[in-house]
Amino acid sequence: MKKRQFLALSGSALLSGLTPSAAFSQAKFPERPIKVIVPFAPGGDGDIIGRLWVKFAIAHTGANFIVDNKAGAGGAIGAAEASRAKADGYTLLLGTSSTQIINPLASGTATYDAIKDFNLVGMVSINPTCIVVNPSVPANNLKELVNLIKASPGKYAYGSAGPGTITNLTGELFKLQGGKLNVQHVPYKGGGPAMQDLVAGHVPMITPIMSSAVLAQHRAGRARILSVNSDARLKAAPEIPTSVEAGIPDMRVQVFNAVFTPAGVPREVMDFLRATHNKVRNDPAFLLDLEKAGADPFTLADPEKFIADEVVRWTNVIKATQFKTT
Numbered sequence: 001m002k003k004r005q006f007l008a009l010s011g012s013a014l015l016s017g018l019t020p021s022a023a024f025s026q027a028k029f030p031e032r033p034i035k036v037i038v039p040f041a042p043g044g045d046g047d048i049i050g051r052l053w054v055k056f057a058i059a060h061t062g063a064n065f066i067v068d069n070k071a072g073a074g075g076a077i078g079a080a081e082a083s084r085a086k087a088d089g090y091t092l093l094l095g096t097s098s099t100q101i102i103n104p105l106a107s108g109t110a111t112y113d114a115i116k117d118f119n120l121v122g123m124v125s126i127n128p129t130c131i132v133v134n135p136s137v138p139a140n141n142l143k144e145l146v147n148l149i150k151a152s153p154g155k156y157a158y159g160s161a162g163p164g165t166i167t168n169l170t171g172e173l174f175k176l177q178g179g180k181l182n183v184q185h186v187p188y189k190g191g192g193p194a195m196q197d198l199v200a201g202h203v204p205m206i207t208p209i210m211s212s213a214v215l216a217q218h219r220a221g222r223a224r225i226l227s228v229n230s231d232a233r234l235k236a237a238p239e240i241p242t243s244v245e246a247g248i249p250d251m252r253v254q255v256f257n258a259v260f261t262p263a264g265v266p267r268e269v270m271d272f273l274r275a276t277h278n279k280v281r282n283d284p285a286f287l288l289d290l291e292k293a294g295a296d297p298f299t300l301a302d303p304e305k306f307i308a309d310e311v312v313r314w315t316n317v318i319k320a321t322q323f324k325t326t
Helices: 003-015 020-025 045-061 073-084 097-106 142-151 166-177 191-200 212-219 267-281 284-292 303-321
Strands: 034-038 065-069 091-096 118-128 130-133 157-160 184-187 224-228 254-262
Touching: 034 045, 034 073, 045 065, 045 091, 045 118, 045 191, 045 212, 045 254, 045 267, 045 284, 073 091, 073 097, 073 254, 091 097, 091 118, 097 166, 097 254, 097 303, 118 267, 118 303, 130 142, 130 191, 130 212, 142 224, 157 166, 157 191, 166 184, 166 303, 191 212, 212 224, 254 267, 254 303, 267 284
Parallel strands: 034 065, 034 091, 157 184
Antiparallel strands: 091 254, 118 254, 130 224
């Protein structure tokens, strides 16, 4: 700002009984685009949920929200960038179980603190991972897949959205719960690329987060979802059994998506963002789109307790599988 402009603003502020700093603080938010960092590649669950939230946030506020995909390191690259952003409300993070729980627990080189470096705007959704195979794999259910892998140790591999992601941990949990299966891990830079290689036949199995894209490939016959890793069948796909039903009772991986800001955002800005989130979450059209995406709205009354419980549960799983992100 030029000196003349600053003096003019100072004078008008003093005439109105405000200090220059108070005049600045009363600027209307938002005055420029709000960036939502999605720490995964386009086409995956996080990207789909993030874009849905942005679409409805724009519709309810008229503000300019934009998606910025920052994939890599199981979401850690995007999450770290968000943690370092200026705490002014113009940078948000679409955080997940991977970025807020798995990476901090399983990495010895985490560059952000998932608790201290972020404030929760609101929980968006929760949905399970699933076990998907290429149609050429001669297995029509989870039990047949386990038997197939046991009959040919080392022959099969699974693809994930990348090292350290919840989809990577899903694959390792499946190997453990299936009877210490000999299956190789093939990491990708997101769930979308993993699905593309599955459809192309380059990898026989993937363990993605359930999404509309995954369901579309299943229903088109280009992929076969054998089970969902949840307590109950999905409303969007009631014909697909759970892994619990398929005989692996501890195969439960339910992933949350949530919106965060860097810590320290002013209260009035947080109020705007949380009000926006509540409008989105209460929109019937948004809820319907979530269901189509294979997700359920997050409805638990205490999200902090949910996250704390998940930290305890995944700490035990990480120890049992000796899971590492690096």
